[in-house]
Structure formats: C-alpha cells, structure tokens
Amino acid sequence: MNRLYRHIAELVRGIKVLFFPELCLVCRRKLADGERVICTGCRVTMPITSGSGAGRSLRERFDNHFDTVCAVSFFDYIHGSAHSRIVLDIKFRGCRRAAVEMGRWFGRRLREEGSPICSADIIVPLPLSRVRLKERGFNQSELIARGISVETGVPVEVKAVARVRYSDPQSLQRSRTDRCKNVTGVFAVTDPELLAGRHIVIVDDVVTTGSTVTSCAMAILEAVPDCRISVAALSSVPTR
Secondary structure, eight states: OHHHHHHHHHHHHHHHHHHSOOBOTTTOOBOOTTOBSBOHHHHHTOOBOOHHHHHHHHHTTTTTTOOOSOEEEEEEOOTTSGGGHHHHHHHHSOOHHHHHHHHHHHHHHHHHTTOGGGGOSEEEEOOOOHHHHHHHSSOHHHHHHHHHHHHHOOOBOOSSEEEOSOOOOGGGOOSHHHHHHHHTTOEEESOGGGTTTOEEEEEEEEESSSHHHHHHHHHHHHHOTTOEEEEEEEEEOOOO
C-alpha cells in the first residue's frame, strides 16, 4: 500500500511539473532538474553580503540602541532589482518553500564562515501581529528561521516573544523617526525563563532602518537584561 501511495505521489508531482513548472523567483524561467527556488545563473549573480565590512554596516543600525554579538544579512535588498523579488514573493505570494530554502542557504553560509550565530542558544523569529498572521497565513521570518535552524542546529523558539500591538506596515512610513514610532511598544516577552542568560538570534526577512528589530531587541533586554543578542536578516537595504 505504501508503494502504491509513493507511485501516486510521484505521478501527481510529474503532472504538476508538466502543467505548472516551478519557476526561478528571480528571472522567472523554468528551473532545471536539481535546481531549487533560484536557478544556477541567478545564484551566481546573487548580491550576497560578505566580509566584516558588510557586518559592520548592518551592526551600525543597532549600535545606538543595544549591543550585538553579531549582525549579518545574507544578501543586499536593492529596491526594484530582480533579486528583490525573492523577498516580495515570499512575503506576498506565499512562497513558503522558498523561505525555508533561502533560510537553509543562509544557514549553510553562516556555518561555513564560522559565524557566532551558529553557537547561539535560541533563534527568535520576528513575530507577526495576529491580524497580519491571519491575513498571510504564515510568518515568513519563522520559515526563514527554521531553514537556518536546519543548517546550524540552533533551535527556533516562537513562544517567548509576541507582537502585542498591531502596527502599520513599515514600508508606509516615510522617515526613520516615523518607523521608530510605528513599532514602539509592539513587542513583549511572554516567557522570560526561556530567554534568561541565553544568546538569542533575532531573525527578520528584510532590514531597512532596523527599527523593528530594535524594538524587539529592546523588549527582550528590558525583560531579560542578562541575555545576549545577535541579528540575522535574510536581506538588508544597503546604507548609502
């Protein structure tokens, strides 16, 4: 019976590929056998961030608010670029598998570089509000975090921090000041014991000014002052 189910599943997958071929999230071309989410050509041209300079650039967005053990993003988010479609498709087109796969790619790179994130205690995905979670059906940061977790072995914890107040999308805020005000007081630690004395990695899909991550980090530090915090963003907008 199990063999029959496997044959049926393979048949269904074959029909799906025939009539609904999987496309590269960047160039929209059909993926070849063995390719996942992004084709080989678009992987080669991916604007991956690397080196200490890139890390400092992201870290500077948090320096005036809290200390970080490590702050790193996987690739540069450039508005209007083909590669920015990755984040947009994950967030607005429900590409859940892509979120996990990108998280795994990110996690492998962190492991290869010997990032301090790989020795952290807990990964905390940036929480969504109940309203946004109901609308979207999933938290993209959690899926990315779970991909990172597969490659690094650092467990994901989704119950320790909650988004307790709805806020307008950050993309609608015109200035850094507006972004900060929009996310002030939106996060709360619901289980301090899970975080006490731990090295915590906050995961987000895209960091622009860093206001949302900062708000989450400050809520954690207020409730659990003895923890240490790192930031891992799938993408970040380059500073000018």
